[in-house]
Amino acid sequence: MAIKADFHLHSSFSGDSEAPMEDMIQKGISLGLTQMCFTEHMDFDFPVSQDTPAGFFEVNTDSYLYDLLKYQAKYREQIQIFFGIELGLQAYLNELQSAYTSAYDFDFIIGSSHLCNGRDPYNAGFYTGRSEEEAYREYFSSIIENLETFHDFDIYGHLDYVVRYGPNKDKNYTYETYKDLFDRMLDLLLENGIGIEINTGGIRYGLKELHPCTDVLKRYRKKGGELITVGSDAHRPGDICREFGRAEELLRDCGFTYYAVFHKRTPSFRKL
Template sequence: MLWDTHMHSQYSGDSDAPQEDMIRAAIRAKLPGICFTDHLDIDYPDNPEAFLLDLPNYTSSVFAMQEQYRDQISVRYGIELGLQPHLAALHADILSQYDFDFVIGSSHVVHGYDPYFPPFWKTHTEEEGYREYFESILENIRAFDDFDVYGHIDYVVRYGPTRNENYTYARYSDVIDEILRLLIEKGKGIEINTGGFKYGLGHPNPCEEILARYRELGGEIITVGADAHAPEHVGFAFEKVPQILKDAGFIYYTVFRKRKPEFIKIED
């Protein structure tokens, strides 16, 4: 009975799923609530318009879905911002104009490249690419912190040359710990993103060791999302989540309403 608070619809540049189809999938899965978090990635490399979110129409659609399905499921209004340091003022201006329930800050672009695409890996070894990705997260947080959680902190391992075959938290613990401490200092959370299971990693993003380390350092805010871009992936692998969170030391998970955290006990 977990909320899925990271999902995309036809308003994201990488999805064509109608919002209504995503909601119906969540109802079939008996989820108590969801939050749409469609992509806004300004200044995306090579194709700057690829992830520009039509905010007026997106907003109207989410509000219409909230009303239409209010007796069946809670539908909340969020956004996933693709962070880059030079976009900080622009992101702040956008957030001042829209009353989101939930804001995910994410790293998709690293110094002008998305690790999803091969060109990034032509100029980086796997270890160099992973480390630069984590270091770019620190740059983003220091430039802009008006988000609620940082999304899929080890997103980069989905697309590395050997993905997570040679990846461990321990190898990058110096920079990852700095990220986690900075997030905790600023009162920000992280998410457990089950997209890692969908991508065949056998682990969530971030991996279990990072989840446990965040909790060990004093972090309390953790949201749950499948990063679904199609109805069949809503709530993907959620049956694994309660035990992973408990093993990491969490008693509660978090949902947001009007940018305020609500803590929900993790059931057995």
């Protein structure tokens, strides 16, 4: 496996994971990784529900950093461990998001859309009373709004995340159906020096393709896009590096010859 860095990982510092950070690190070492980047959740103003109490997706960043520095030192001879965050983007929170990204010396920031206009696509109600395409279009349009107003992050995570939870997931989903929205997204990413990730986590949700789908990756490369990271979106040790062989093959097929890793918000490139 040519890909030796997993740049989308969660531990028990994220509300939806119970995995101790050290267990994640030890698993990464056993898999032959040379670099790991934890990207714990920071989703401000996430809707409160029985399953997501207030602050559920807001990492205690100081405690997270304390443990990460401890394990960086403990495992420095075996693996590089980087300090990242997955920032849940919402356009009306730009000032708060900017203050947060400036407050810490992150190595890497993923900007992700876990919400769409304050609503969670995970919930069936997001799709009720309209077609799947209408729901997906609203979600993709919200990404465009985020990109038009906020740029202090390095990579946009799982661009087509919404298809994990749609009524038919990605059964009827194609790049061509949403070409107008994806092309605008990709142009904004390129204009602002922001890359995308290939996220292998969607396979665990029953999708037929990785995030984003193959045709979006091909379009990004055709437009000149080269900045791409690889992440498993693992929330437990057993999912680290899952489907990385498939991701490597897909990247090659789409015309990529390198993937990126980040240190102090600066990318460097590793040959596939």
